[in-house]
Each structure stands twice: as structure tokens, then as C-alpha cells.
Amino acid sequence: MTDIIEQVFGAIVAIVIALGGCVAFFWGTNWLLDKFLSDSATDSGDTMTRRDTLRSQIRPWLFLAPALLFLSVYLIYPVIETFRLSFFDKTGRDFVGFSNYVWLFGDGNFHQAVFNNILWLIIVPSLATAFGLVIAVLADRLWWGNIAKSLVFMPMAISFVGASVIWKFVYDYRGDASEQIGVLNALVTFMGLPPQAWITIPFWNSILLMIILVWIQTGFAMVILSAALRGVPEETLEAARIDGANGFRIFFDIMIPQIWGTIVVVWTTITIVVLKVFDIIFAMTNGQWDTEVLANLMFKWMFVNFDYGRGSSIAVVIMLAVLPIMIWNIRRANAEEGTR
Amino acid sequence: MATTVDRAQSVAARAPRAGIRIDAGKLFTHLALLILVALWTFPTAGLLISSLRDKDQLAVSGWWTALTTSTSQGVTRIGTADAQLEEGGKFVIRGNVFGTDTNKQLAGFGLTNGEPAAALPGASLPMKEGGTISVSASGAFEWVNDTRFEHTRGPRIFYVAGIAPRFTLDNYIEVLTANGVGRSFINSFTVTIPATVIPILMAAFAAYALAWMRFPFRGLIVAVVVGLLVVPLQMSLIPLLSLYNGIAQTFGAEDGKTYLGIWLAHTAFGLPLAIYLLRNYMAGLPKEIMESARIDGASHFKIFTTMVLPLSFPALASFSIFQFLWVWNDLLVAMVFLGAQESKLVLTGKLVSLLGSRGNNWEILTAGAFVTIVVPLIVFFSLQRYFVRGLLAGSVK
Numbered sequence: 001m002t003d004i005i006e007q008v009f010g011a012i013v014a015i016v017i018a019l020g021g022c023v024a025f026f027w028g029t030n031w032l033l034d035k036f037l038s039d040s041a042t043d044s045g046d047t048m049t050r051r052d053t054l055r056s057q058i059r060p061w062l063f064l065a066p067a068l069l070f071l072s073v074y075l076i077y078p079v080i081e082t083f084r085l086s087f088f089d090k091t092g093r094d095f096v097g098f099s100n101y102v103w104l105f106g107d108g109n110f111h112q113a114v115f116n117n118i119l120w121l122i123i124v125p126s127l128a129t130a131f132g133l134v135i136a137v138l139a140d141r142l143w144w145g146n147i148a149k150s151l152v153f154m155p156m157a158i159s160f161v162g163a164s165v166i167w168k169f170v171y172d173y174r175g176d177a178s179e180q181i182g183v184l185n186a187l188v189t190f191m192g193l194p195p196q197a198w199i200t201i202p203f204w205n206s207i208l209l210m211i212i213l214v215w216i217q218t219g220f221a222m223v224i225l226s227a228a229l230r231g232v233p234e235e236t237l238e239a240a241r242i243d244g245a246n247g248f249r250i251f252f253d254i255m256i257p258q259i260w261g262t263i264v265v266v267w268t269t270i271t272i273v274v275l276k277v278f279d280i281i282f283a284m285t286n287g288q289w290d291t292e293v294l295a296n297l298m299f300k301w302m303f304v305n306f307d308y309g310r311g312s313s314i315a316v317v318i319m320l321a322v323l324p325i326m327i328w329n330i331r332r333a334n335a336e337e338g339t340r
Numbered sequence: 341m342a343t344t345v346d347r348a349q350s351v352a353a354r355a356p357r358a359g360i361r362i363d364a365g366k367l368f369t370h371l372a373l374l375i376l377v378a379l380w381t382f383p384t385a386g387l388l389i390s391s392l393r394d395k396d397q398l399a400v401s402g403w404w405t406a407l408t409t410s411t412s413q414g415v416t417r418i419g420t421a422d423a424q425l426e427e428g429g430k431f432v433i434r435g436n437v438f439g440t441d442t443n444k445q446l447a448g449f450g451l452t453n454g455e456p457a458a459a460l461p462g463a464s465l466p467m468k469e470g471g472t473i474s475v476s477a478s479g480a481f482e483w484v485n486d487t488r489f490e491h492t493r494g495p496r497i498f499y500v501a502g503i504a505p506r507f508t509l510d511n512y513i514e515v516l517t518a519n520g521v522g523r524s525f526i527n528s529f530t531v532t533i534p535a536t537v538i539p540i541l542m543a544a545f546a547a548y549a550l551a552w553m554r555f556p557f558r559g560l561i562v563a564v565v566v567g568l569l570v571v572p573l574q575m576s577l578i579p580l581l582s583l584y585n586g587i588a589q590t591f592g593a594e595d596g597k598t599y600l601g602i603w604l605a606h607t608a609f610g611l612p613l614a615i616y617l618l619r620n621y622m623a624g625l626p627k628e629i630m631e632s633a634r635i636d637g638a639s640h641f642k643i644f645t646t647m648v649l650p651l652s653f654p655a656l657a658s659f660s661i662f663q664f665l666w667v668w669n670d671l672l673v674a675m676v677f678l679g680a681q682e683s684k685l686v687l688t689g690k691l692v693s694l695l696g697s698r699g700n701n702w703e704i705l706t707a708g709a710f711v712t713i714v715v716p717l718i719v720f721f722s723l724q725r726y727f728v729r730g731l732l733a734g735s736v737k
Contacts, residue, residue, distance in 0.1 A: 060555040067546035074608030081579035138373040157720035159669030165709040315574040
């Protein structure tokens with residue numbers, strides 16, 4: 001009990017120190033800057049201008065300093081270090097060249113993981129985006145659409161582990177003789193077929209795990225696409241209706257082209273989530289029965305085998321897969337910057 | 341005005357022909373959406389209903405039958421010779437095969453595993469130890485013999501019983517106390533609250549600088565932040581873990597797994613999104629206000645603290661919700677930086693360990709899972725507006 005109190009107290013102290021520290025830093029440096037580089041009546045015009053420029057040159061960096069420090073230590077340095085470690089051995093001491101990568105490309109588990117990751121990349125973003133789009137279109141036409149959207153959106157708040165337990169219960173298997181308490185097997189036996197231990201059947205088990213992520217991400221796609229659909233000008237829809245276009249024609253020929261940009265953004269965002277997916281596989285199968293993915297494989301090499309070199313090389317592969325989307329995002333942001 | 345009239349007329353003109361078809365289309369829309377929403381809701385509903393069911397019922401019947409009586413088989417060992425009473429020259433052992441359970445109804449009983457329902461309630465069966473036994477529907481049994489009982493080991497009685505539907509909070513009480521989920525609940529809060537609060541001010545200052553101040557490399561820093569948004573966490577784990585362990589060794593600690601470590605890690609991992617969201621929002625604030633304040637001689641510091649920060653409340657709220665949900669739901673960072681030690685497990689880690697150790701005890705898993713998802717669900721439903729706004733700002737832009 002005392003350690004719990006200590007722990008909660010520690011958390012409160014941490015919040016106070018962190019906030020106090022931030023406030024002290026920002027106010028303090030600002031005060032120092034104004035005090036030591038302030039204008040005084042005796043200064044000449046030249047000195048004042050010089051000091052003004054100096055102040056406005058320093059101030060942005062004071063605003064940015066803590067954030068840049070954190071980003072450098074926790075994200076930028078580790079990315080470089082992971083690249084470096086991927087060329088070193090287990091302990092990170094001896095340089096081994098490309099041998100981690102050579103090993104990786106010959107490893108059966110890696111092939112399995114890459115194959116599964118590609119499958120995930122094809123299936124999850126497309127299904128989540130498609131379902132999200134359909135639900136957004138349907139819900140926007142009905143009076144209870146907002147309630148429907150809330151319910152579909154809800155899984156977004158649930159952790160991947162929580163979702164895994166929810167779906168493990170759906171896929172549960174209890175032996176041929178006893179009554180099935182998993183919905184899927186109950187349905188299968190209701191139709192007169194034998195129940196299956198779904199999670200152990202290669203290939204289909206991966207699909208069943210993907211359904212979990214589709215279930216979570218559809219709400220995200222729906223919300224973004226629903227907002228985009230509302231931006232489609234009513235006149236174009238009205239014009240199509242008057243021309244006699246039916247609902248499907250309007251959907252495919254008018255709505256989809258107009259929100260294409262948003263569909264791509266949703267697609268890429270879900271793609272990033274898929275590339276990093278770890279919790280679901282870790283909780284459901286831990287890569288058994290041919291369900292391995294890159295993130296889980298990396299975790300195994302890092303924390304089960306303690307091989308930092310090989311673990312790093314797998315992380316680098318994930319990073320390389322993310323890279324095209326990262327570059328595309330940066331270019332998009334830069335283009336936006338230009339218009340501002 | 342004219343267009344409204346036109347539209348009304350055109351609708352009136354089409355109505356008689358198209359009326360039925362439109363209704364059928366509407367009906368189809370209702371039905372399709374209803375099916376989709378049902379598909380999306382029923383897994384969670386199943387979990388919630390199951391977590392409230394009696395654990396014996398949960399183990400033998402699906403949650404969709406929660407309101408109907410289920411049957412289960414059971415076995416119990418009845419009394420030894422010590423428990424006998426002498427009544428009117430006969431020897432009797434009494435008791436109840438259900439023990440203290442009162443919601444069961446006997447459907448049949450037997451003496452072997454193969455025939456658990458050999459006799460109906462109230463009927464008698466001969467015992468190999470001597471005498472006859474009869475069990476009533478309520479589970480009360482009476483074993484009568486003409487001679488004194490000599491056995492030292494109570495024989496087993498098999499039975500089939502109907503269980504009346506019963507909802508209970510027992511599963512919750514069990515996971516919160518006996519299984520350590522209560523402790524993990526506190527750990528999750530300990531990790532989440534500071535990790536949500538700490539990055540806010542830091543990110544807000546940085547976002548303001550990137551949105552409204554002019555300085556060299558601004559474009560580069562924005563590009564780096566956008567790039568870091570998608571950097572896989574996996575890239576950070578190994579170097580940071582080594583760094584933490586190195587620091588821990590310097591200070592003589594056994595390992596680098598501390599709450600301080602995970603707060604700072606989550607803070608840093610949340611910063612790119614925080615800076616990006618807040619910068620987008622601040623950049624959208626009216627330029628005129630900023631410029632007039634500048635002309636009036638207000639410093640950037642003053643503009644930020646007195647105008648921009650209060651105006652940015654919706655964006656700050658959006659980010660806080662994101663960060664809260666992300667940290668609460670995180671498994672990977674917690675496992676790496678806090679470890680798998682029982683007393684430090686957060687809820688997600690606890691749930692994974694229960695999946696391993698109690699994989700078939702669905703009463704534990706369902707209740708445990710619901711405890712882990714209830715806090716994010718409350719946050720989500722009460723603050724959904726800010727959450728959606730943040731999502732839109734974070735990806736459509």
C-alpha cells in the first residue's frame with residue numbers, strides 16, 4: 001500500500017516539477033533576454049537596432065529549445081543510432097558490415113513476416129477505407145446517422161490489446177463436443193459445419209487478425225471521409241440527380257473523384273499504422289501459426305534473443321517501408337507552406 | 341428563394357412516380373447501416389455482457405443466450421461415514437450436491453461420469469457402499485442405509501443442472517482484487533497523466549515559434565517534425581534502452597526501468613503530433629490580430645501567453661485526448677521502458693499476461709478487458725467533439 005501512495009505522490013510531484021520547470025524556463029529565459037539585451041535611453045540608434053535584431057534572432061530558439069532537445073534525444077539520435085547498430089553485432093561493439101542484412105534476407109521467419117506485412121498492407125487499408133466510406137455515405141442520409149457513426153467510431157478508443165481480447169472471444173474454440181461460446185464457431189456449428197480452432201489455421205488466422213485492425217481503423221476513415229463528403233458542393237450532386245443519375249452513379253462518378261485526395265490521405269495514414277502493428281499479433285499468437293509480422297519479429301530479436309544488431313536491422317526495414325510515405329508527407333507539407 | 345420553389349415543384353412533380361422507389365432505397369439504406377453498426381458493436385457488447393455473467397454459465401453457453409437457462413454438468417463428493425445420522429433404526433447422510441449455489445436446478449443425477457443423468461430428480465439409485473440415494477430438484481440429497489456406514493471416502497455424485505440466468509459483479513471484484521488488475525489500473529494512471537500533461541506547454545511554445553516567428557531553418561524544422569510523425573517507434577527502442585541502462589548503471593540502479601523514464605519517453609514520442617497539430621491550429625488564427633498586437637509593441641512572448649495560448653484551447657484539448665488515449669492504450673513503450681515486473685504492469689501489459697496465464701478463464705479476461713477499456717471509452721464519449729476536431733486537423737490538412 002505504501003508503495004502505491006509513494007508512486008501516486010511521485011506522479012504528482014513529476015507533474016508539478018515538469019510544469020514548473022517549463023514555466024520557469026520559458027519565463028526565465030524570456031526575462032533574461034529582455035533584461036540583458038534591453039534598450040536603454042542612453043544607447044545610440046545603431047546599438048538599439050543591433051540589439052533588437054539579436055533579440056528577435058535568439059527568441060525563436062528559446063521557444064523551440066525544450067522541444068528540440070526532446071526530439072533530438074528521443075527520436076533523431078535513436079534513428080541514426082539504430083542505422084549504425086544494424087551494422088554491428090549482437091552487443092553493438094563489433095562492426096560486422098552487412099551480415100545482419102544478409103542473415104535477415106535468408107531467414108524464413110523474415111520471409112514469413114514480409115509476406116504477412118504485405119498482405120496486411122493490401123487488405124487492412126483497403127477494407128477500412130471502403131467500409132469507412134460506405135458507412136459515412138449511408139449515415140449522412142439518415143436521422144440516426146450520428147449515433148451510428150459514434151458506435152462505429154468507438155473502437156478507436158479501445159487499445160489494440162483490449163480489441164484483441166474482444167475478438168479472441170469471438171474466435172474462441174472449445175472442442176468439437178462442447179457448446180461453442182465464440183460467436184464465429186457458434187455460427188459455423190449452426191450452419192452444420194464442424195467448429196475450428198481458427199487462430200491456429202495458417203493464412204486464415206492472419207485474415208482474422210487483420211479484421212481486428214479493420215474494425216478499429218474503419219471509424220477513423222469514416223470520420224475523415226464524412227467531413228470530406230460534407231465539403232462536396234451540393235450543386236454538383238443536385239445537378240447529377242436532375243440529370244437522372246442514380247445513387248451508385250453519383251457515388252462513383254461524383255463523390256469519389258471529389259474526395260480522392262482525402263481517400264489517399266486516409267489510406268496512407270492507415271498504411272503507417274499497419275506497418276507498425278505489433279500489439280495485436282503479440283497478444284493473439286505471438287507470431288505462431290505463420291502469423292509473424294516485422295514489428296513482432298523485431299521485438300523477439302530485441303527482447304527474447306537480446307540481439308541488438310539483428311533487431312536494429314529489422315527496425316531499419318520497417319523504417320525503409322515507411323520512408324516513401326514520409327517523403328510524400330513532407331513534400332505535401334512544404335507545398336502547403338508555400339501557399340501560406 | 342427562386343431555387344427553393346423550383347426544387348419544391350420538381351419534387352412535387354416527381355413524387356407520384358418515384359415515391360415507392362425512394363422509400364425502398366431509404367429502407368435499404370436503413371437496413372444496410374443497421375447491419376454494419378450491429379457488426380461493429382456486437383463484439384464489444386458480447387464482452388460487456390459476458391463480463392457480467394455468472395462464471396459457470398459463461399463457460400458453458402454463449403453470451404447471446406445470457407437470458408435463457410443453461411445446463412451444465414457437475415460432480416461433487418458427498419459425505420463420509422462421519423456425517424451419518426441415525427434415524428428410526430436407519431442411517432442417513434444428508435447434504436446438497438450444489439453446495440451453497442442456489443441458482444441451480446437439478447435435471448438428473450447419476451453415479452458414473454458416463455451417465456451423469458441416470459435418474460430423474462426425486463428417484464433413487466442404489467449405492468455400491470450400500471443403501472440408496474435420492475437427490476431432489478433443489479440439489480438436496482438423502483442417502484439412506486439399513487446398516488451403519490463404514491466408508492472413509494465420500495463417493496462421487498454426477499449431475500446435470502439447469503442454471504437460471506444470473507448477472508453479477510463477482511468477476512469484476514475478482515479481477516480487481518485477486519488478479520492485480522486494480523494495481524495495474526493505478527499504474528496506468530501513474531504513467532498516463534504526467535505523460536499527457538508534460539508535453540503540452542513545450543509543444544505549444546515550439547508550435548508558436550514555427551507558426552508566427554521568422555528565423556532561419558524554420559522550413560527545415562517543420563519538415564523534420566512532419567517526418568518524425570511517421571517514424572516507427574521501433575527505431576527508437578534499442579538506442580534509448582541502452583541509454584537508459586547506461587544512465588542507471590552510472591547511478592548504481594539495477595535497471596533503467598522507471599516511471600520517470602517512461603514519462604519522458606512518452607512526452608518525446610507525443611511531441612511531433614503535438615507540435616504539428618498546434619502549429620496548424622495557430623497558423624490558422626487571424627493574422628490581423630497578431631499584426632496589430634505587434635504594431636502596438638507587444639512582444640512575441642506576450643502575444644503567445646495572453647492571446648494565442650487561450651485561443652488555442654480547442655487544439656490543446658484535442659492533443660491531450662490523443663495523447664491520453666495513446667499512452668493509456670500503449671503496450672510496446674510500457675513493456676520496453678517499464679518492464680514486465682508484476683508491480684509495474686500497466687493495464688495493457690496486465691491483460692496480455694492474463695491472456696497467457698488465464699487464457700481460458702473468460703470471466704477473468706472479459707472483466708479485465710472491460711476494466712482496461714472503460715476509461716478511454718468515458719474520455720472518448722464525453723470529449724468526442726475535440727477528438728474528431730483533432731483528427732480532422734491532423735490529417736486532412
